[in-house]
Amino acid sequence: MSFKQDQAISFYSLPTVQQRLEQVRASISRAAYRARRAPEDIGLLGASKSQPVASIRALAALGVCDFGENFVQETLDKQAELLDLALTWHFIGRVQSNKTRSIAQHFDWVHSVDRLHIAQRLSAQRPAGRPPIDICLQVNIQNEPSKAGLSLEALPAVAHAATELKGVRLRGLMAIPKPSSDPQQQRRPFAQLRAARDQLNAQGLTLDTLSMGMSADIEAAILEGATWVRIGTALFGPRPSRDTGAIASTDGV
């Protein structure tokens, strides 16, 4: 085979956004079927950090309206180019105190609230006239030193206090477990997060959300009750490196 043909074949065999979305939707349906859950009860959130606006547009045209971002400025830049679309923006990155005002103004959800102080700031800084911002508390379910999130021990007091805040609505819990290639191992931390949510509800809270599951563990998360899955690479393809300036490029759609 000549070099030219080789290149052409590998180019045309790259999956499109549409093909990736079909595969992700098929995984969601398969897992929902196994779990005897309605596929509509599992929200698909495109984890679009460092992905180009054109990919978001392509997904929006195919019916994906929820996008999760990790960096505030990157999100504002993207939102400015997507004003014609009715999208729901989720903050899923580490929340710094000095970014809460901007997050409260420009996002609909925050999945990664990891201390009461952040919930209090989001509540106080939510613009008047807008509904409370939906939040999840991030739990560091495996007590990893490098990872954000509340410990299971600290969770109940923070959850009860956050419920009292007027400018936020506590919807549920979020976690990012350690990667594992074993489907049974993958399920364990998700089951623990669900148990923590159920326990809070038994204490009188009304949490309807479990934000858990990424490209590599989507099925395990759905089997354990995920209501939002946050999918990056399986939907967009590999992330362009943040260092190369590729964020603003429109390649790779």
Ligand SMILES: *Cc1c(COP(=O)(O)O)cnc(C)c1O
């Ligand atoms: C990047 C990211 C994801 C998506 O990860 P993939 O493995 O690419 O699906 C999900 N959640 C959070 C918090 C992320 O930062």
